Amino acid sequence: SAFVALVPAAGSGSRMGGTTPKQYLDLLGKPVIWHTLRALAAVSRLQAIHVVLSAEDEWWASYDWSLFDGRLVVHRCGGATRAESVANALPHLGAAGTDWILVHDAARACLRGEQVDTLIDALRDDEVGGLLAAPVADTMKRAQADGRVCETVPRDGLWQAQTPQMFRLELLQRALAAHSAVTDEAGAVEALGLLPRLVAADATNFKITYPQDLALAAQILRAREA
Ligand code: C5P
Numbered sequence: 001s002a003f004v005a006l007v008p009a010a011g012s013g014s015r016m017g018g019t020t021p022k023q024y025l026d027l028l029g030k031p032v033i034w035h036t037l038r039a040l041a042a043v044s045r046l047q048a049i050h051v052v053l054s055a056e057d058e059w060w061a062s063y064d065w066s067l068f069d070g071r072l073v074v075h076r077c078g079g080a081t082r083a084e085s086v087a088n089a090l091p092h093l094g095a096a097g098t099d100w101i102l103v104h105d106a107a108r109a110c111l112r113g114e115q116v117d118t119l120i121d122a123l124r125d126d127e128v129g130g131l132l133a134a135p136v137a138d139t140m141k142r143a144q145a146d147g148r149v150c151e152t153v154p155r156d157g158l159w160q161a162q163t164p165q166m167f168r169l170e171l172l173q174r175a176l177a178a179h180s181a182v183t184d185e186a187g188a189v190e191a192l193g194l195l196p197r198l199v200a201a202d203a204t205n206f207k208i209t210y211p212q213d214l215a216l217a218a219q220i221l222r223a224r225e226a
Contacts, residue, residue: 002047003102004048004122005040009051022107033107037049051064052077060074100129102164108162111164115205118216125179128171128196129197131197132198132199171194179191
């Protein structure tokens with residue numbers, strides 16, 4: 001089989017505050033997405049790494065990507081939502097007999113290449129595909145609009161969805177065409193009535209979302225280099 005990575009990086013990072021999208025914030029002297037791409041580049045089975053930027057992106061061109069020579073393919077077709085960004089890029093991925101797409105958030109910079117290998121090994125013969133995920137550790141509450149708890153949601157069986165999310169190209173295309181109001185690819189596949197498989201990963205593969213997340217990511221990456 002052929003495997004390619006697709007990295008949606010067309011978000012504006014509004015929850016971060018500031019004007020620099022989070023994928024370009026500084027993490028140990030490099031933009032966040034540089035670390036993300038380095039992790040994917042370490043996975044030899046990924047034939048190519050496609051990056052989806054917004055058409056207005058002014059940041060990408062100011063960095064040096066030569067480390068990834070030949071493996072990166074940049075598409076400037078980002079949409080208004082993550083699902084749209086992914087859907088816009090998929091038609092450009094079919095050429096080289098690609099069967100599996102691994103969609104990975106630009107903002108998950110602490111991904112380890114071994115986790116991607118684990119995911120591929122677990123799913124390469126799967127009917128549906130699936131995603132990395134971590135069991136929920138906290139007790140989960142549902143709140144009303146006024147901030148008062150109305151329910152404790154039993155935590156067993158609850159997982160936090162991560163990425164990569166690995167699906168066959170045709171299935172992903174069909175799922176996102178039919179169900180675009182989703183926050184991840186698995187959601188669109190589930191909406192077709194299919195059951196994606198969860199592959200256990202660790203919590204260090206978190207999504208950089210808030211300003212304090214950068215310090216944590218730096219700590220995780222530095223500890224690995226040591
Ligand atoms: O905003 P959120 O954290 O859910 O974004 C997840 C990923 O999707 C990020 O890598 C972000 O850049 C990307 N994204 C995108 N196009 C959008 C919104 C988000 O590619 N319109």
